[in-house]
Amino acid sequence: MSTHWTARDVPDQHGRVAVVTGANTGLGFATAEVLAARGATVVLAVRDVDKGARAAARMAGDVTVQQLDLTSLASVREAAAALRAAHPHLDLLVNNAGVMYTPKETTRDGFERQFGTNHLGHFALTGLLLDLLLPVPGSRVVTVSSVGHRIRAAIHFDDLQWERSYSRVGAYGQSKLANLLFTYELQRRLTAHGERTLATAAHPGVSNTELVRHAPAAVRAPVDRLAPVLTQPAAMGALPTLRAATDPSVLGGQYYGPGGRGEVRGYPRLVTSSPQSYDLATQQRLWAVSEDLTGVRFPL
Template sequence: MKQSKWTESDVPDQSGRVAIVTGSNTGLGFDTARVLAHRGATVVLAVRDIEKGDAAARRILAVAPRAHVDLQPLDLGCQQSVRTAADQLTTKYPRIDLLVNNAGVMVPPKQVTPDGFELQFGTNHLGHFALTGLLLSSLTAVDCSRIVVVSSNGHKMGGKIHFEDLQWEHSYNRAAAYAQSKLANMLFCYELQRRLRAASKTTIAVAAHPGFTNSDLMRHVWKPVAPLMKVVGPLIGQDPAIGALPQLMAATDPRVEGGQYWGPGGFAELKGYPTLVKSSARSHDRAVQTRLWAVSEELTGVTYPI
């Protein structure tokens, strides 16, 4: 299914829906939350920095005064924070219509989470893996609820799952570690969709990527390249409001199906309006999907109720 110029005005009415968007104080997450709230959803901004989250909520309310916006502290790099947030969310929202796993970090210097995980793998994959599993019962309680996994075409850039050194303890390549985390997102989405279908659940898992978007995610780009990116970025990339369209379509369009992958339809999928795109052959490797799932359950201690 190819869409021509699908925009935020095409997002259906979201009244009565509860949507949780991680990393929604800025960039893609903010614009996703803004549109959902403007369309009538109760939107939970799940953010690490509550002050920034509060500022984001005020920005949304300034353009949508009747919007229902809530804040939830969440540090995806800390498994205890994920568990606390999930407990609070399921208590307040026993029925959740939409979870957008948007937050992420990109090519930072080597850092380790409080749980000992490499920051990108621990945040981009393991944090969202745990959060989704802990919220799943609230999601499957709603017919046709959705889980949107925001990945990146960076998963194709030599990405593989380094099972022999998942936490990059022997050596560290920030770009390769990012590619691994984004490939993990794709593998997780496909395995989750298969398990949901096998359990006869109507909840679906859908993947999306924003193309090249000028956002805070680029703040760790290699310093010698930064001046060039400031010049080239606006030419090959797009604003977050446009970059958020694939994940908004994955989250709301009634024609979207589980296991699909949405991204920009322009040249090299760098920018443009949403369309169905293809992920790497590695992302469809079922043996790797199931192995990563088992490892993720072991590392997080979260077992899915399906």
């Protein structure tokens, strides 16, 4: 495997249909831009369609916009229905959108905002679209996690919505750990059913994007000041996602991140996640809980 995999290594994408959530800015924009430039039909699934339209106008290729608010299961269902009507098949679903370190808030369905947006919204969207991916050779579901899945991270089954107490960092860690648990359990189920669709995951390291906009000033200030040293541009941060989405050598259940020290910066390579992310019992329990909370059952 190349040690300096770049956007130039993305194979030709003509004939493929890709949905990228949160694609109007940052990592999602960088991911969608490369896929479109390589020939894919790309759908920017975004909460703000005006911002999505402006982002699409900056991209070359076949790019459309679909409204998607991951904080609302009704919106997720509406978006899935619209995508199903517009596209008879999908080749790639990139679960990229996310929020980080938000104050204590809930989604429209009453879920803690980070868990509801980062995990449950994408869980539901994937379940509602998966049957469009399953018949397609080479189709993939890529879910973007974070180095934050290791920081104060656990799945608090006794208080998933942080109703008793709230930690911005802990809630973010839970949501990003959930992304990985979901990916690994999805791949296990795909394999068990003999499906060719792959479930993979990626993380961007520490990238210079708008993701920290919700962080307290005490966190934002040093990040902004040290960004040139501590972070990498969104175009670099998107490479692990692009590799997980397009590299022919990738296997289901693999996780890609930057290859530099601490996985903070660098070219994408295969990495490992935290020990608890590989716990089968936790994966299966979270899956069952997620089905109950979203009302979405997967066709597996």
